[in-house]
Amino acid sequence: MANTIQPQKLFIASCIALLVTSLSFGIRAGMISSFGVDFHLNASELGIITSTAFWGFPLAVVIGGFIVDAIGMKRLLLVAFLLHLLGIILTMTATGFWSLFISTLFIGMANGTVEAACNPLVATIFPNNKTTKLNHFHLWFPGGIVIGTLLVFGLEKIHISREIQISAMLIPTLAYGYLFTKLDFPVTERVAAGVSTSQMYRSVLSPLFICMFILMFGTAITELFTGQWIDVLLKNVTENSILILALTAGVQVLGRGVAGPVVHRMSPTGVLLISAILSALGLYLLSHTSGNMIFAAAFIFGMGVTYFWPTMLGFVSENIPESGALGMNLMGGAGMFAVSVYMVFMGGFYDSIIVKQLPAGVSLDAYRSAAAGTPEAQAYAQATAVAGPEIINATLVIPLILMVAFIGLFIYMRSRKKTSAQVQIV
DSSP states (O other): OGGGOOHHHHHHHHHHHHHHHHHHHHHHHTTHHHHHHHTTOOHHHHHHHHHHHHHHHHHHHHHHHHHHHHHOHHHHHHHHHHHHHHHHHHHHTOOSHHHHHHHHHHHHHHHHHHHHHHHHHHHHHOTTSHHHHHHHHHTHHHHHHHHHHHHHHHHHHTTOOHHHHHHTTHHHHHHHHHHHHHSOOOOOHHHHHTOOHHHHHHHTTSHHHHHHHHHHHHHHIIIIIHHHHHHHHSTTTOTTHHHHHHHHHHHHHHHHHTHHHHHHHSOHHHHHHHHHHHHHHHHHHHHHOOTTHHHHHHHHHHHHHTTHHHHHHHHHHHHSGGGHHHHHHHHHHHHHHHHHHHHHHHHHHHHHHHHHHSOTTOOHHHHHTOOTTSHHHHHHHHHHHHHHHHHHHHHTHHHHHHHHHHHHHHHHHHHHHHHHHHHHHO
16 A cells, blocks of 8 residues: 555645635635625624634544544545535525525535645655645645635626636535545554554643644634635725735745745744744734735735744644644644634624714614715725724734744743753763
């Protein structure tokens, strides 16, 4: 069996699977506002719907982390294929809150299952270059966002229906499903190395892992909440808010594509520290600038979040290898769960800011659904132009905290490396 393993083909199929994950993110991010208008959903309801993908993801990725060693990565990926297929079809036929909720849950679970299998798969087939290859793998997440957002932007301009836009995800879904049925898979790296299950559980309870687990909350919220809600938050600050998401994702694609030299020149902790600094600066500028300067802010923010997710996973895989697939999947689950909770909270906060900007006692839905050019529509636009930057400014606190935490992690890892070197000399 080992002779039939084809690492490069497995990697390509994994990238296509992740492309579907990111297309679902990018295409749906471009439709959040229209879902609200068409189905008369307020920001709190939109927050619940979008957050569903982010708690469906950790549900699947954590379950996958516990069972992937036993059932194998191939079976998990076939489950992901079926969930993606169901989620896409249900989104195309959605009629309101609950149909969107269920379809989003299926897509979130599919996305999580892809990560549950593909992250350990990449680490297994490239054992000597994990962080770099994980960055190369994860460039397809922002890559799909670029494709998805530009697709929505272009098709909206020529008035192509939402159902046709969503159906574009079916092509790569069918492609990765077909490829994975044909390819042979290795066992996970932990199983191949003979690391016991008890060792694995001890490693995910170590202080270093717990620290990284908590920090994953902040890195994921900084990157994914801002990206998923950018069209809502900046829609009335700039006419091309969805292009901001495409720009930040484009920067991530380029950055992850050259991850090898970056990671080799700097330590992973140094990369994470600089990422936090640039993310904080980018969020500050997004909430305090307007016009074309917003695109400069988006560029800086994109640079900041480029290496967060794959470097966090790579750090754990390289420095706590006994944690195996479970460790990587718990990290991914932690990040997405944090985003889901944050989205629900900030959806309500966003509505409360808008209500304060409108006349007392009015119906928020009436103002949101008002015809263009009416006083109500103008008042709502002015209210959202205030609310969006205020939400971004509140989120700025998170990368500021991360900056302090990563300074501490940087110092700790350097001291640990020195201690290890001294022990080897002795």
